[in-house]
Amino acid sequence: MAPRRMRAVVAARAEAGEGVAAFVLKDPDGWELPPFRPGAHLDLYLPGGLVRTYSLVNDPAENDRYVIAVKREAQGRGGSAFLCDRLAAGDEIGIGLPRGGLPLGPQPQVFIAGGIGVTPFLSAASALVRQGRRDVMLHVIARGAPPLAERIAPLVAAGLAQVHDTRAGLRPLLGDLLAPFAGTGAAACCGPAALIDAFEAATRDWPADRVHVERFVPPPLEAPREAQDYRLVLARTGGEIAVPAGASMLEALAAHGIDIPHSCCGGICGLCKVGWIEGVPLHRDRALSPQERETSLLACVALSAGPRLVVDL
Amino acid sequence: MDVQELATGDATPASAGPATSFVGVVRFLHITPRAFLPMRAMPEITLVAGKGIEGDRYMVGREEGFYSDRPEDGRQITLFELETLDAMKRDCGVEFGPEEHRRNVTVEGVPLNHLVGRRFRLGETLLEATRLSVPCRHIEEITGKAVFDPLINRSGLNCRILSGGIVRIGDTVRSL
Numbered sequence: 183m184a185p186r187r188m189r190a191v192v193a194a195r196a197e198a199g200e201g202v203a204a205f206v207l208k209d210p211d212g213w214e215l216p217p218f219r220p221g222a223h224l225d226l227y228l229p230g231g232l233v234r235t236y237s238l239v240n241d242p243a244e245n246d247r248y249v250i251a252v253k254r255e256a257q258g259r260g261g262s263a264f265l266c267d268r269l270a271a272g273d274e275i276g277i278g279l280p281r282g283g284l285p286l287g288p289q290p291q292v293f294i295a296g297g298i299g300v301t302p303f304l305s306a307a308s309a310l311v312r313q314g315r316r317d318v319m320l321h322v323i324a325r326g327a328p329p330l331a332e333r334i335a336p337l338v339a340a341g342l343a344q345v346h347d348t349r350a351g352l353r354p355l356l357g358d359l360l361a362p363f364a365g366t367g368a369a370a371c372c373g374p375a376a377l378i379d380a381f382e383a384a385t386r387d388w389p390a391d392r393v394h395v396e397r398f399v400p401p402p403l404e405a406p407r408e409a410q411d412y413r414l415v416l417a418r419t420g421g422e423i424a425v426p427a428g429a430s431m432l433e434a435l436a437a438h439g440i441d442i443p444h445s446c447c448g449g450i451c452g453l454c455k456v457g458w459i460e461g462v463p464l465h466r467d468r469a470l471s472p473q474e475r476e477t478s479l480l481a482c483v484a485l486s487a488g489p490r491l492v493v494d495l
Numbered sequence: 496m497d498v499q500e501l502a503t504g505d506a507t508p509a510s511a512g513p514a515t516s517f518v519g520v521v522r523f524l525h526i527t528p529r530a531f532l533p534m535r536a537m538p539e540i541t542l543v544a545g546k547g548i549e550g551d552r553y554m555v556g557r558e559e560g561f562y563s564d565r566p567e568d569g570r571q572i573t574l575f576e577l578e579t580l581d582a583m584k585r586d587c588g589v590e591f592g593p594e595e596h597r598r599n600v601t602v603e604g605v606p607l608n609h610l611v612g613r614r615f616r617l618g619e620t621l622l623e624a625t626r627l628s629v630p631c632r633h634i635e636e637i638t639g640k641a642v643f644d645p646l647i648n649r650s651g652l653n654c655r656i657l658s659g660g661i662v663r664i665g666d667t668v669r670s671l
Contacts, residue, residue: 188531214533216637245533279531279636445562448632448643482632 219283296373569653
């Protein structure tokens with residue numbers, strides 16, 4: 183299938199703190215890029231089939247660039263090392279469509295970031311400030327100079343951010359940072375697990391819809407309650423593919439080199455009809471009759487309500 | 496297929512059914528060089544017979560569209576009814592702009608769904624409608640708007656270009 187990805191070039195690369203590199207990604211012709219929400223994520227397609235997800239750090243109003251910041255993790259799985267060590271200005275890289283974003287409401291907003299956890303909050307804070315909001319505070323807790331210091335500095339100058347250097351002073355108490363926002367405000371946190379645990383403890387009594395935690399993992403796929411992670415078994419070829427709940431069967435097959443004809447990807451054109459033999463498909467299409475559904479499914483929208491689904495492929 | 500040969504006759508094929516008479520107008524023109532990238536509004540576009548629109552993703556030789564791996568004459572140029580945008584706002588509460596539907600030409604006063612199999616004039620150019628467009632789920636990913644269902648059966652028209660030329664906003668669209 184046509185890959186759901188775009189081509190981008192590294193228009194600029196800059197060191198953005200200790201072990202952190204910032205990349206400005208643009209369309210090869212400088213065309214506008216698809217829009218993104220504050221705090222959105224971007225998938226990067228790296229050599230060897232690696233896919234890595236990073237927060238966009240720039241203001242969503244900048245419609246011709248995606249800016250990401252990558253901290254080199256020596257103990258990581260190789261994605262950040264490739265990006266920090268090898269990806270240079272002028273290189274081309276595959277990217278996905280931006281997805282997700284932070285829930286931002288009209289209430290006063292405090293962001294608590296640990297180190298590189300500042301990334302999703304920079305685009306969010308920039309967007310709120312551009313809207314004229316002054317009831318925003320970004321707290322960045324870091325050992326030494328924070329990552330992306332140049333992007334944080336204008337917010338500090340405007341009185342909308344504070345950097346807490348734990349090498350130079352005491353670690354701030356989360357209760358103190360949150361206190362001005364308790365009652366009427368909203369709070370979000372991103373950083374190491376210990377910081378998130380402390381944040382969750384400190385906001386335990388806050389209304390759930392005004393507390394948000396951003397973890398260093400890709401956002402989960404949205405899926406109906408009945409959908410399960412499942413093993414997709416290919417009856418003719420004997421292959422098996424693990425498909426997460428909510429993920430597209432069509433894309434899972436394509437990722438394993440099995441291209442089936444498809445077009446609308448929304449369950450109406452019927453082109454990606456596949457026979458099924460065993461299991462409990464969640465059909466979700468608008469094309470098949472009840473009779474057809476007994477033996478067929480549309481791979482673009484079908485999910486599984488059981489742990490195993492056998493298809494006639 | 497010999498496009499020049501097709502372009503020599505203005506007669507509508509007999510198989511297309513009774514004649515549909517209309518005079519409409521071009522309201523918006525949009526192209527984009529690659530799949531997923533935003534459509535850019537243009538004051539005029541250049542149509543090349545048998546190939547596509549200069550600078551657009553489906554132009555033969557460029558082939559950077561979402562469906563370029565499945566070439567089809569009808570992807571040379573696509574049209575959309577301005578009236579559908581009005582209806583989506585009125586009936587579904589969805590604000591959907593001419594830059595978002597990802598068809599090239601937004602027309603007003605043209606009954607697109609009646610034109611499959613017919614030839615008609617778009618400004619100085621001659622088009623032949625090959626099929627109705629089908630909504631595609633990736634439009635929701637790009638726009639973040641729930642437009643897939645409201646677009647069913649009114650998602651535009653795919654055409655091939657029999658005779659090329661420049662099309663401008665305000666040009667007349669007319670039946671033959």
